[in-house]
Amino acid sequence: MSKLPVLEIFGPTIQGEGMVIGRKTMFVRTAGCDYRCSWCDSAFTWDGSAKDEIRKMSADDIFNELKELGGTRFNHVTISGGNPALLAGMDALVEQLHDHSIEVALETQGSKWQDWMGNIDDLTISPKPPSSMMKTDFGKLDAIINELRSQDRVEKHTSLKVVVFNDEDFEYAVHVHERYPDVPFFLQVGNDDTSTADDDNLTRDLLNKYEWLINKTMEDARMNNVRVLPQLHTFVWGNSRGV
Numbered sequence: 595m596s597k598l599p600v601l602e603i604f605g606p607t608i609q610g611e612g613m614v615i616g617r618k619t620m621f622v623r624t625a626g627c628d629y630r631c632s633w634c635d636s637a638f639t640w641d642g643s644a645k646d647e648i649r650k651m652s653a654d655d656i657f658n659e660l661k662e663l664g665g666t667r668f669n670h671v672t673i674s675g676g677n678p679a680l681l682a683g684m685d686a687l688v689e690q691l692h693d694h695s696i697e698v699a700l701e702t703q704g705s706k707w708q709d710w711m712g713n714i715d716d717l718t719i720s721p722k723p724p725s726s727m728m729k730t731d732f733g734k735l736d737a738i739i740n741e742l743r744s745q746d747r748v749e750k751h752t753s754l755k756v757v758v759f760n761d762e763d764f765e766y767a768v769h770v771h772e773r774y775p776d777v778p779f780f781l782q783v784g785n786d787d788t789s790t791a792d793d794d795n796l797t798r799d800l801l802n803k804y805e806w807l808i809n810k811t812m813e814d815a816r817m818n819n820v821r822v823l824p825q826l827h828t829f830v831w832g833n834s835r836g837v
């Protein structure tokens with residue numbers, strides 16, 4: 595059985611972002627990413643700083659640890675990273691969770707497709723705006739969205755989520771929404787201080803940014819069918835890891 599590089603398993607907590615915000619969930623965070631976003635809040639998954647914490651785990655190992663931590667107090671697991679879509683061997687974990695009536699969410703940036711992504715219950719695709727310094731391969735993203743459309747996964751099981759730091763990012767978000775108008779769309783506030791431990795300052799700053807993003811959306815006729823969200827977990831736990 596193939597082994598997966600795992601950096602964190604935690605929960606139960608709440609899903610702090612996107613299409614199932616507020617949902618009670620466990621998290622599995624894999625190591626490794628094909629991107630290097632300038633503002634990545636999980637850079638430890640790819641910058642080498644946590645390389646000693648990476649564990650090679652089978653689907654069984656991961657399932658057992660989820661059960662040890664969460665017992666019977668969960669029925670939803672979110673797989674994030676890093677980019678879990680780098681890992682072909684994730685299919686076994688998704689199947690095992692489904693066999694136990696546990697729903698599965700995935701966070702990925704839309705740069706890679708794996709066949710098991712067609713079985714994800716809550717699939718968040720988060721293409722990266724200019725402030726990240728990454729370049730979206732729209733040919734790749736088109737192919738992924740078309741694959742999901744052909745499997746009838748778009749309406750109920752998929753969403754797009756774009757993090758916005760500035761006006762240019764907002765225009766990028768408009769472009770993505772207009773390119774895939776049938777995919778439920780979320781705007782997310784960017785956190786530009788992912789290392790501060792001053793939660794009061796961070797919260798005030800993020801609330802102001804949320805208000806800015808709301809106002810921009812309210813004024814824009816191209817963005818009538820979107821949802822605007824903060825990262826809810828940062829309001830409760832700041833920049834802490836494993837929550």
Ligand SMILES: C[S@@+](CC[C@H](N)C(=O)[O-])C[C@H]1O[C@@H](n2cnc3c(N)ncnc32)[C@H](O)[C@@H]1O
Binds near residue numbers: 634676702755784
């Ligand atoms: C850490 S990423 C891991 C999954 C995948 N690599 C991705 O980017 O979608 C999870 C989510 O956090 C978002 N994110 C990362 N850094 C952020 C920041 N500084 N502020 C707001 N959202 C951020 C990403 O855009 C993504 O939607």
Ligand SMILES: Nc1nc2[nH]cc(C(=O)O)c2c(=O)[nH]1
Binds near residue numbers: 609827
């Ligand atoms: N509570 C909580 N919600 C989240 N939603 C997306 C997360 C991620 O890092 O992918 C995340 C996370 O790390 N924690």
Ligand code: SF4
Binds near residue numbers: 634637
């Ligand atoms: S794609 Fe996701 S994990 Fe990778 S660098 Fe960007 S935000 Fe971080």
Ligand SMILES: [Mg+2]
Binds near residue numbers: 635636
């Ligand atoms: Mg996060």
